[in-house]
Amino acid sequence: MKKIMFIMILASMFLMSCEAKKNDDLDIEENESTVVSEVAGENEDVKVDEETKSETTMTEETDSEPEKKIFVMDKEIKFEKDNVEGKIKYLELNEDGATLHIDISNKTSKKIAVRTAYESINSYMVYGESELNLEPKETSLMKVFFSKQELDNSNITEIKKIEFKFIVSDPDTEDEMFRINNVVLDISKDGLEEIAYEKKDIVLDQNGLKLIKIKDEKLSSGEYKLRLLAINNTGKDIFVSDVDAYVNDIKETANFKANILSGKKAFIPIKFEDMTLKKYGANNLETVKLQISVFTEDLLTELFISPLFFIKY
Numbered sequence: 001m002k003k004i005m006f007i008m009i010l011a012s013m014f015l016m017s018c019e020a021k022k023n024d025d026l027d028i029e030e031n032e033s034t035v036v037s038e039v040a041g042e043n044e045d046v047k048v049d050e051e052t053k054s055e056t057t058m059t060e061e062t063d064s065e066p067e068k069k070i071f072v073m074d075k076e077i078k079f080e081k082d083n084v085e086g087k088i089k090y091l092e093l094n095e096d097g098a099t100l101h102i103d104i105s106n107k108t109s110k111k112i113a114v115r116t117a118y119e120s121i122n123s124y125m126v127y128g129e130s131e132l133n134l135e136p137k138e139t140s141l142m143k144v145f146f147s148k149q150e151l152d153n154s155n156i157t158e159i160k161k162i163e164f165k166f167i168v169s170d171p172d173t174e175d176e177m178f179r180i181n182n183v184v185l186d187i188s189k190d191g192l193e194e195i196a197y198e199k200k201d202i203v204l205d206q207n208g209l210k211l212i213k214i215k216d217e218k219l220s221s222g223e224y225k226l227r228l229l230a231i232n233n234t235g236k237d238i239f240v241s242d243v244d245a246y247v248n249d250i251k252e253t254a255n256f257k258a259n260i261l262s263g264k265k266a267f268i269p270i271k272f273e274d275m276t277l278k279k280y281g282a283n284n285l286e287t288v289k290l291q292i293s294v295f296t297e298d299l300l301t302e303l304f305i306s307p308l309f310f311i312k313y
Contacts, residue, residue: 045129068094071187079183083107084144084168086113089255091159097151098159100144100185106134107285113171116144116164116183117179118237118261118297124154125258125266128164133171134262154267155195196231204309208234213311214267222306226270226288226311232260237297243305246289256290259297287312 071091078087087102098121106112112134115276119128130144151157166180197212205210212229215223232238238260245254255271270288295305 013074022190035294042183045271051121057211068092071313073185077185079180081180082178083166084112084164086114087184089141091162091185091187093159095148097148100128100162102142102144103139104132104134104142105139106136109136111171112177113169113174114142115167115169117167118259119144119162120261121151121154121156121162122158123163124156125260125264126150126154126156130246131249146264153269158188161186197229203228203281203290203311204292204306205295205306206306208232208238209238210308211292217288219244227267227273228256228270228311230258230260230266230268232262232264232266234294234303235262236303237261238303239297239299240292241295242270243291243293244308245270245272245291246308248286249289254290256292263298 013017015060018249039083040293050155066265067093073088073090075086078085080086083106085105085107087103089103092101094100103301104114114134116128116130119126126146127150128144128146130142132140132142134140162185164183166183168177168179169175170177201213202210203213210231210233212231214227214229230240238256240256240260242256245256252272256268258266258268270290289308290311291308293305295301296303
């Protein structure tokens with residue numbers, strides 16, 4: 001009997017030992033499985049990061065900058081008056097337009113504001129954005145920007161000649177101190193192209209000012225883009241603006257304004273505020289009537305007012 005009891009105790013102890021070992025093995029397997037899973041997760045994350053980084057780097061390397069051309073002057077072009085000096089460095093062309101880079105030196109003992117005005121390219125009046133404030137004895141870069149839209153409006157595909165006035169003002173009062181009237185930059189030795197037009201397209205020829213009809217364009221918004229080519233042979237710098245405007249004998253509000261230097265030309269758009277495709281269809285635009293006033297550029301003297309003239313389509 002004692003032997004049987006002893007054998008049963010040994011068997012019980014053996015079974016308990018086996019169960020404990022089994023539980024220990026299970027714990028080890030679970031821990032090992034968790035560790036492997038975490039390491040696998042880290043490896044996957046690292047792999048994704050490396051691939052993403054590689055792709056980003058390749059994109060940055062393959063991205064190309066907008067095409068641009070630089071025209072450097074073969075000789076120094078500078079202008080100077082009353083201890084303010086400008087040196088033209090280069091002309092940059094890109095998909096946004098054209099930018100003229102000019103170093104401006106203020107050799108005076110006063111603060112000054114400088115800008116260009118009455119800009120023309122290839123003898124066509126255009127608008128250039130430029131403005132710079134300078135401290136006494138300071139030299140800085142001024143950029144004169146001509147937008148692509150501005151160049152397109154004047155049918156300019158190649159820049160051969162740039163002209164402008166250089167104006168120096170008091171930055172506090174905005175009073176003009178002085179100006180340099182004619183800064184000229186010849187880029188090409190080729191002659192300037194003249195726009196051909198027929199006599200029937202001349203809608204006004206008065207006192208040396210000609211206005212010539214340009215083919216109308218219809219925009220995606222339904223509005224019409226109408227332009228007149230103005231040629232100023234009055235012998236004066238002038239400001240032209242509309243007095244009255246009619247479309248198909250209906251009075252409209254027009255925006256027809258331009259500064260034109262003597263001997264220069266300008267494409268002047270006629271903008272009607274309410275001129276939509278719904279109101280004036282392509283087949284219904286018959287005539288535009290316009291009357292303009294012409295002043296000297298300083299607006300001090302009225303030179304003449306035109307009769308009401310017709311633009312037929």
